[in-house]
Structures are given as structure tokens and as C-alpha cells.
Amino acid sequence: MTFPENRYAPLRRRLQALLASAPIEPPDALLSVTVPWPELRDLHPAPAGDGGVYWARPARSQYRLGAGHAARFTAEGSQRLPLLERTLGRWRSHWRHLNPDGLALAPHAFLAFAFAADDPCGGPWSEFPNAMAQVPELLLQRNGDTYGITFTTPWPAASAAAQLADSWCARLDDLLRTLREPAQPAACPTPLARTAWEPGDGEWLARVAAAQADMAAGQLEKVVLSRRVRVQAPHDLQLPRLLAALAYRHPCCTHLAISMATTTLLAATPERLAVLTGSEVESDALAGTIPRAPDERVDSELGERLLADPKSRAEHRLVVEAVAAALGPLCEDVAAPAAPVLAKLRSLQHLWTPVRGHLRNGAGLLDLAGLLHPTPAVGGTPRPAAMAWLRDHGESERGWYTGAAGWMDAAGDGELSVILRCALVQGARAELFAGAGIVADSDSAGELEETELKLQAMLEVLADG
Ligand SMILES: C=C(O[C@@H]1C=C(C(=O)O)C=C[C@H]1O)C(=O)O
Incomplete structure (x- = not known):
């Protein structure tokens, strides 16, 4: 593993135990695990790589940063929103949340769609689907004074608990590295x-x-x-x-x-x-x-x-x-x-x-x-x-x-x-x-x-x- 063993050892043990205790789920279930992570208080937001989503409502002290995805769905055309609704409904119907500390943080899906249902999203939008919904694999959240991380996996995880806990810790370490550096203000405005x-x-x-x-x-x-x-x-x-x-x-x-x-x-x-x-x-x-x-x-x-x-x-x-x-x-x-x-x-x-x-x-x-x-x-x-x-x-x-x-x-x-x-x-x-x-x-x-x-x-x- 490339991440500092000691730093993540308690988290890894905890995730592994939680995953091992998770009930057996149907094959298309989502399992989310939320743990406190006070260190988020001192981090600085940055987009989280390909597929990363940042959503914030500073006036309510709500911040969410999602990386990777445990589930993803894209659609276009006149039925795109009913299709998204149905997909989200399916995810929600088999979505277990382990939140042993009872944190005021819930697992989330991110969603977005283009103005026109038939827009092929060309030109500068060519990397964007017309409409999408995704559940991040890692979701870093602040809700008021509560800071925590929600990990989500798409399959029943009990048998793979050790491996999954390892890979989540490695992903988390990668992500946190990018968030530790404060954004240095530009010395002077960037000319555009x-x-x-x-x-x-x-x-x-x-x-x-x-x-x-x-x-x-x-x-x-x-x-x-x-x-x-x-x-x-x-x-x-x-x-x-x-x-x-x-x-x-x-x-x-x-x-x-x-x-x-x-x-x-x-x-x-x-x-x-x-x-x-x-x-x-x-x-x-x-x-x-x-x-x-x-x-x-x-x-x-x-x-x-x-x-x-x-x-x-x-x-x-x-x-x-x-x-x-x-x-x-x-x-x-x-x-x-x-x-x-x-x-x-x-x-x-x-x-x-x-x-x-x-x-x-x-x-x-x-x-x-x-x-x-x-x-x-x-x-x-x-x-x-x-x-x-x-x-x-x-x-x-x-x-x-x-x-x-x-x-x-x-x-x-x-x-x-x-x-x-x-x-x-x-x-x-x-x-x-x-x-x-x-x-x-x-x-x-x-x-x-x-x-x-x-x-x-x-x-x-x-x-x-
Ligand atoms: C279309 C835009 O804004 C919309 C149009 C507004 C208007 O015409 O007064 C005001 C707010 C928005 O609903 C935009 O910001 O690009």
C-alpha cells in the first residue's frame, strides 16, 4: 500500500469490521458507511478528478465533495428525467447505510442534466453526458459542525471487507493529499x-x-x-x-x-x-x-x-x-x-x-x-x-x-x-x-x-x- 500505514490503520480496522457486519444484500444493492473525519475542518476544497463533484451551500455550512463512483447512470432524450428518477428509485430501494456514530450526514447521489433533452452535448461539452446520476465512492461532507466521510460500494461487501477497506483508505489518502494545500491567492488578477x-x-x-x-x-x-x-x-x-x-x-x-x-x-x-x-x-x-x-x-x-x-x-x-x-x-x-x-x-x-x-x-x-x-x-x-x-x-x-x-x-x-x-x-x-x-x-x-x-x-x- 502506498498510504501511510499507521495513519489509516484505525480507519481501516473500523471499515473492515463494519463491512464484515453488513447484512447480506441483493446483488444490485448499495452499501454506504459513514465515519467521522474531523480533519476535514482544516482542508481546502478542490475538484476531485474525473467524475468528481463538488456541491456547496456556504450560507448553510453545507459542503460535499464526491470522488469516483459506486454507481453511475447516463441518459438522453425525452425520457431522460423519468429514467433518472427510476434509476435513483432503484438505488434507493436497496441502499443500506451504516452510520454507527449517528452522524447528521447522509449518503448522496449527484445528478445533472443539460438544458435540452436532445442536445448531443458537442463542442466544449463533449466530455459531458446529456444527463447523469452518480453515487460517489467517497463522499467528504460537512454539515454545520459535523465532518465525515461516506464510503459506498455497489456490491455485498462482507466477503471482500479487508480488500475494500484497503482500497477505500488508499483512495482517501490520494484525495486528502490534494486537499491539504491551501489555495494561494494569485499575486495579481489573472488577465483574461x-x-x-x-x-x-x-x-x-x-x-x-x-x-x-x-x-x-x-x-x-x-x-x-x-x-x-x-x-x-x-x-x-x-x-x-x-x-x-x-x-x-x-x-x-x-x-x-x-x-x-x-x-x-x-x-x-x-x-x-x-x-x-x-x-x-x-x-x-x-x-x-x-x-x-x-x-x-x-x-x-x-x-x-x-x-x-x-x-x-x-x-x-x-x-x-x-x-x-x-x-x-x-x-x-x-x-x-x-x-x-x-x-x-x-x-x-x-x-x-x-x-x-x-x-x-x-x-x-x-x-x-x-x-x-x-x-x-x-x-x-x-x-x-x-x-x-x-x-x-x-x-x-x-x-x-x-x-x-x-x-x-x-x-x-x-x-x-x-x-x-x-x-x-x-x-x-x-x-x-x-x-x-x-x-x-x-x-x-x-x-x-x-x-x-x-x-x-x-x-x-x-x-x-
Ligand atoms: C439566464 C440567466 O439568468 C436568468 C434570467 C434572469 C432575467 O432575465 O432577469 C434572471 C435570473 C435567471 O433566471 C443567466 O444568468 O444566464
């Missing part, structure tokens, strides 16, 4: 040269005009147009530094880092597509945007202006109504406050309405996602016309941008965030994405400026890399 963008400014303005002409003709009420920008740094971007930058620049957002072979998707998103806790469901209607200002008085004036702006309020209302209507078939007591409030981010403020309800028996998180996605905040309305419009104008192949990603635990609770304010990082290059909701009376130059502000969220993070 824009090397490509799509569409260009003129084309964007023309696309907005074309969408508005179709709105005037009554074919469409709202459509979300997006842009992508590629930037080049003088050196490889340092992922641990980027994760540290997410933490101090966007502490109120959900952070995601999902690594495939050579590419990492990084996001600091403010929008939750669906949160399921027991039978309680929550979904964010987030649409309507204005900048923030360093001066407090100017900042609140901007917020008041957004709250009073009829165009933004109407655009926001479309999202609230669509989210409430989407929840209807699966939920009872669907309710939303009568008026939005402001969600204040680092450089933007949005109109925000949380829509809540209670899930009826038998449905799951991905059933909810299947009804909610894409909301008019990222697609448009009416949905079929907006999706057809985006397809006809070459805008539906967005990869995972405006798709969703998150987790589900073995009890079926879970959370999916809309993949926004994101970048695909590959070596010294990154591709960024941003969009804006277009309605009949949108000002096209103003919407272009809004996408620039949304790009800033990640450009600032990348400049720390």
Missing part, C-alpha cells in the same frame, strides 16, 4: 483575453429584434436569449483557487464544480429549480434583473426601481405563474407570495418569489424537475413555442448551461439548482455563458448589457485563478 464570442453584438441585437417581431405577431410571449464568451489566461487556471474565489465572492449562492476528463464546470448559482424535503417542495421564480451599486442609497434606489418596473414585474409574473402551474399536477397547497422581493447578489439584484407546495405520494425530485424545466426564466413562454424558437435560431444546444444539477439522498430528499453564472474551465481556457429574458418591450442594448453583468460573476472568479 476574450478570444471568441457567439453571437456577436450585432447578431444579438438582430436576434432580439427577430424575437420581438414574433412576439408582435402573437407567436411568443417571452424567450431567453443567451451568449457565450471564450477567454484565455496566460497560464492554466488553478481550480482550488477558483473554488476559494467562489466562496468569498458569492457566499450566498450554491457552488458547483463538476469535473469530466479534462474539463470542469464551475457555477455560483442563485436559482433553485426544485428542493424536496420530506413532502415539502420549493422552487425559485427568479427573473427581472438590475445592477447593484456600491453606495447603499443608490443600491436601494435601484432595487426599488426594479420592484416598481412594470416590464420586469410582468416578466417575473410569467415565471411565477409557470412554476405554480407546473407544480400543480404533483403538489397540493401550491402557494406563492403576492409580490416578489429582491435577491441581492454580488453585482446584480433579481426579483425573487419562492413558490411552495406539498408533494403527493409517489412522485420524486426528478418528476418535479420534469414538470418545471425549463421555466420561462431560462426558456420562455409559451414553452413549446419558446423551445421551437430557440431550436430554429441555433440556441437550444447550450450544453448544461441553464440545465440543472444537485443531489438526492437515500431518503429521496434533494435539491436541483439551475446551472447559471457558470464557466467551463479547461487548462488556461474557459467558456462562459449568460442570457437574458426578452419580452415585447425589452430594450435590446440593455439586455445585452445585462448579459455582460451576468458574465462578470464568473469573469471575476476566473481572474482569481
Whole structure:
């Protein structure tokens, strides 16, 4: 073994004993073992290699870092979300959890899917499947003051206990090595040269005009147009530094880092597509945007202006109504406050309405996602016309941008965030994405400026890399 024997000997003994005591399971069972690991307190997050997933909600002191996988499933096409739901249901039905210390930490699967069900995920997304669910082999977690590791294996492990305990300890040692180094802040901001963008400014303005002409003709009420920008740094971007930058620049957002072979998707998103806790469901209607200002008085004036702006309020209302209507078939007591409030981010403020309800028996998180996605905040309305419009104008192949990603635990609770304010990082290059909701009376130059502000969220993070 390459890892320090003494350091891991107690853990290895404990894992081996726990595995040996595990009940005999059916062949497709998952077995998870959770042990405390206080050392995680002093570690620094870094993406965990190919297939590694990092999810964090700093505002609730929740951090999860998954490496390797004990189970993995990919799908695409119109049935991708029901297929994911069914697969997760199968995993959950035979998922044993040994948690001898009763830690407040549960085993989790990570899930994610692209914006469009038929997107082949080409170009910069070529290493990403259209939709996936996976259970990490190692899951390092912090939940408040509780720090621990969950190991998961796909087969009945009693007979292989010694071997499995050895291999888990070796994997853990490898992973911890990468997390011990604090991310040294860059001495000065990394200069980022824009090397490509799509569409260009003129084309964007023309696309907005074309969408508005179709709105005037009554074919469409709202459509979300997006842009992508590629930037080049003088050196490889340092992922641990980027994760540290997410933490101090966007502490109120959900952070995601999902690594495939050579590419990492990084996001600091403010929008939750669906949160399921027991039978309680929550979904964010987030649409309507204005900048923030360093001066407090100017900042609140901007917020008041957004709250009073009829165009933004109407655009926001479309999202609230669509989210409430989407929840209807699966939920009872669907309710939303009568008026939005402001969600204040680092450089933007949005109109925000949380829509809540209670899930009826038998449905799951991905059933909810299947009804909610894409909301008019990222697609448009009416949905079929907006999706057809985006397809006809070459805008539906967005990869995972405006798709969703998150987790589900073995009890079926879970959370999916809309993949926004994101970048695909590959070596010294990154591709960024941003969009804006277009309605009949949108000002096209103003919407272009809004996408620039949304790009800033990640450009600032990348400049720390
Ligand atoms: C599409 C994006 O953001 C979405 C569009 C918004 C809007 O049009 O006001 C606001 C929040 C998001 O739902 C993006 O950030 O790329």
C-alpha cells in the first residue's frame, strides 16, 4: 500500500469490521458507511478528478465533495428525467447505510442534466453526458459542525471487507493529499483575453429584434436569449483557487464544480429549480434583473426601481405563474407570495418569489424537475413555442448551461439548482455563458448589457485563478 500505514490503520480496522457486519444484500444493492473525519475542518476544497463533484451551500455550512463512483447512470432524450428518477428509485430501494456514530450526514447521489433533452452535448461539452446520476465512492461532507466521510460500494461487501477497506483508505489518502494545500491567492488578477464570442453584438441585437417581431405577431410571449464568451489566461487556471474565489465572492449562492476528463464546470448559482424535503417542495421564480451599486442609497434606489418596473414585474409574473402551474399536477397547497422581493447578489439584484407546495405520494425530485424545466426564466413562454424558437435560431444546444444539477439522498430528499453564472474551465481556457429574458418591450442594448453583468460573476472568479 502506498498510504501511510499507521495513519489509516484505525480507519481501516473500523471499515473492515463494519463491512464484515453488513447484512447480506441483493446483488444490485448499495452499501454506504459513514465515519467521522474531523480533519476535514482544516482542508481546502478542490475538484476531485474525473467524475468528481463538488456541491456547496456556504450560507448553510453545507459542503460535499464526491470522488469516483459506486454507481453511475447516463441518459438522453425525452425520457431522460423519468429514467433518472427510476434509476435513483432503484438505488434507493436497496441502499443500506451504516452510520454507527449517528452522524447528521447522509449518503448522496449527484445528478445533472443539460438544458435540452436532445442536445448531443458537442463542442466544449463533449466530455459531458446529456444527463447523469452518480453515487460517489467517497463522499467528504460537512454539515454545520459535523465532518465525515461516506464510503459506498455497489456490491455485498462482507466477503471482500479487508480488500475494500484497503482500497477505500488508499483512495482517501490520494484525495486528502490534494486537499491539504491551501489555495494561494494569485499575486495579481489573472488577465483574461476574450478570444471568441457567439453571437456577436450585432447578431444579438438582430436576434432580439427577430424575437420581438414574433412576439408582435402573437407567436411568443417571452424567450431567453443567451451568449457565450471564450477567454484565455496566460497560464492554466488553478481550480482550488477558483473554488476559494467562489466562496468569498458569492457566499450566498450554491457552488458547483463538476469535473469530466479534462474539463470542469464551475457555477455560483442563485436559482433553485426544485428542493424536496420530506413532502415539502420549493422552487425559485427568479427573473427581472438590475445592477447593484456600491453606495447603499443608490443600491436601494435601484432595487426599488426594479420592484416598481412594470416590464420586469410582468416578466417575473410569467415565471411565477409557470412554476405554480407546473407544480400543480404533483403538489397540493401550491402557494406563492403576492409580490416578489429582491435577491441581492454580488453585482446584480433579481426579483425573487419562492413558490411552495406539498408533494403527493409517489412522485420524486426528478418528476418535479420534469414538470418545471425549463421555466420561462431560462426558456420562455409559451414553452413549446419558446423551445421551437430557440431550436430554429441555433440556441437550444447550450450544453448544461441553464440545465440543472444537485443531489438526492437515500431518503429521496434533494435539491436541483439551475446551472447559471457558470464557466467551463479547461487548462488556461474557459467558456462562459449568460442570457437574458426578452419580452415585447425589452430594450435590446440593455439586455445585452445585462448579459455582460451576468458574465462578470464568473469573469471575476476566473481572474482569481
Ligand atoms: C439566464 C440567466 O439568468 C436568468 C434570467 C434572469 C432575467 O432575465 O432577469 C434572471 C435570473 C435567471 O433566471 C443567466 O444568468 O444566464
